[in-house]
Amino acid sequence: LRKCLYNAGFRPGDIVMNTFSYHLTPAGIFLDDACNGIGCVTVPTGVGNTEIQVKTMAGLKINGYIGVPSFLMSLIKKMEELGHDTAKGLSMEIALVAGEILSPSLRKGLNDYGIIVRQAYITAELGGVAYECPQENGMHISDDLYIEICDPVTGEPLPPGSIGEVVVTDFSNECYPLVRYGTGDLSVLDEGECLCGRTSYKLKGIMGRADEVTKIKGMFVHPRQIDEAAAKFSDEIEKIRVVVTRSGVTDMMTVEIQLKHGVAGIDTLKTAIDEKIRESTKLRGNTVFVAEIPEGSKKIEDKRKWD
Numbered sequence: 001l002r003k004c005l006y007n008a009g010f011r012p013g014d015i016v017m018n019t020f021s022y023h024l025t026p027a028g029i030f031l032d033d034a035c036n037g038i039g040c041v042t043v044p045t046g047v048g049n050t051e052i053q054v055k056t057m058a059g060l061k062i063n064g065y066i067g068v069p070s071f072l073m074s075l076i077k078k079m080e081e082l083g084h085d086t087a088k089g090l091s092m093e094i095a096l097v098a099g100e101i102l103s104p105s106l107r108k109g110l111n112d113y114g115i116i117v118r119q120a121y122i123t124a125e126l127g128g129v130a131y132e133c134p135q136e137n138g139m140h141i142s143d144d145l146y147i148e149i150c151d152p153v154t155g156e157p158l159p160p161g162s163i164g165e166v167v168v169t170d171f172s173n174e175c176y177p178l179v180r181y182g183t184g185d186l187s188v189l190d191e192g193e194c195l196c197g198r199t200s201y202k203l204k205g206i207m208g209r210a211d212e213v214t215k216i217k218g219m220f221v222h223p224r225q226i227d228e229a230a231a232k233f234s235d236e237i238e239k240i241r242v243v244v245t246r247s248g249v250t251d252m253m254t255v256e257i258q259l260k261h262g263v264a265g266i267d268t269l270k271t272a273i274d275e276k277i278r279e280s281t282k283l284r285g286n287t288v289f290v291a292e293i294p295e296g297s298k299k300i301e302d303k304r305k306w307d
């Protein structure tokens with residue numbers, strides 16, 4: 001991860017806010033450690049508390065950001081809302097983003113504020129897997145990893161250029177070697193030469209999840225979590241599905257409910273379902289009652305477009 005940060009452009013003396021969670025996930029600590037390791041000053045702001053984060057960002061003249069890209073945009077928008085002049089007063093110069101698909105429009109939006117945005121592919125098991133160079137057209141794979149792109153169903157390696165599951169072999173960690181570890185993430189391997197001069201192959205971005213697990217607002221949501229919440233309402237709910245869309249740079253989660261015959265879609269029921277969904281997914285959704293959920297639809301329908 002140190003390499004990842006250095007390649008992204010972080011340098012000793014930078015004041016960097018790390019907005020990954022320090023709680024129940026290793027991302028916060030991993031990156032904190034790497035950031036201090038290359039001589040940056042790390043400000044461990046963690047997730048949430050947008051207004052305090054904005055005050056911290058402005059007060060400490062923070063020039064580096066680590067976290068999901070949409071949250072950086074939310075911070076900037078909040079700054080503007082609070083009357084800061086982001087055209088002149090924004091000290092932010094560089095961002096290392098991960099944990100979420102970075103759309104070209106969001107990158108452009110952040111670039112317009114004078115921020116360089118570099119993506120990294122980081123997993124809890126492996127740490128930094130790949131990172132973007134200044135060419136910003138794919139992520140160079142870390143030297144000590146061997147990566148295959150495989151058919152998610154059979155596990156067989158696919159021919160160059162195919163989209164498939166990223167499978168990683170890592171012998172660099174002696175306590176925890178991993179052989180052909182299936183990440184569940186989809187990507188394409190780019191074996192071409194890169195203008196930056198690095199010779200390692202690249203991953204052409206992360207294109208989604210191999211199974212039905214979906215990342216919403218940076219959190220994994222599994223169909224099981226939805227079923228778990230629905231099970232509390234077995235007398236009322238006939239069918240349930242989650243539809244994920246995107247409004248601007250923010251993921252929106254709509255919980256569609258088809259009620260059992262004769263059950264009224266009243267507000268108290270809607271509130272109760274909202275609450276259970278939040279309990280099981282840690283995300284705030286919006287419950288709507290629909291006449292019918294189409295036959296054969298997925299439990300989590302991802303309708304986001306990444307253009």
Ligand SMILES: [Zn+2]
Pocket residue numbers: 133134135140194195196197198
């Ligand atoms: Zn390159």
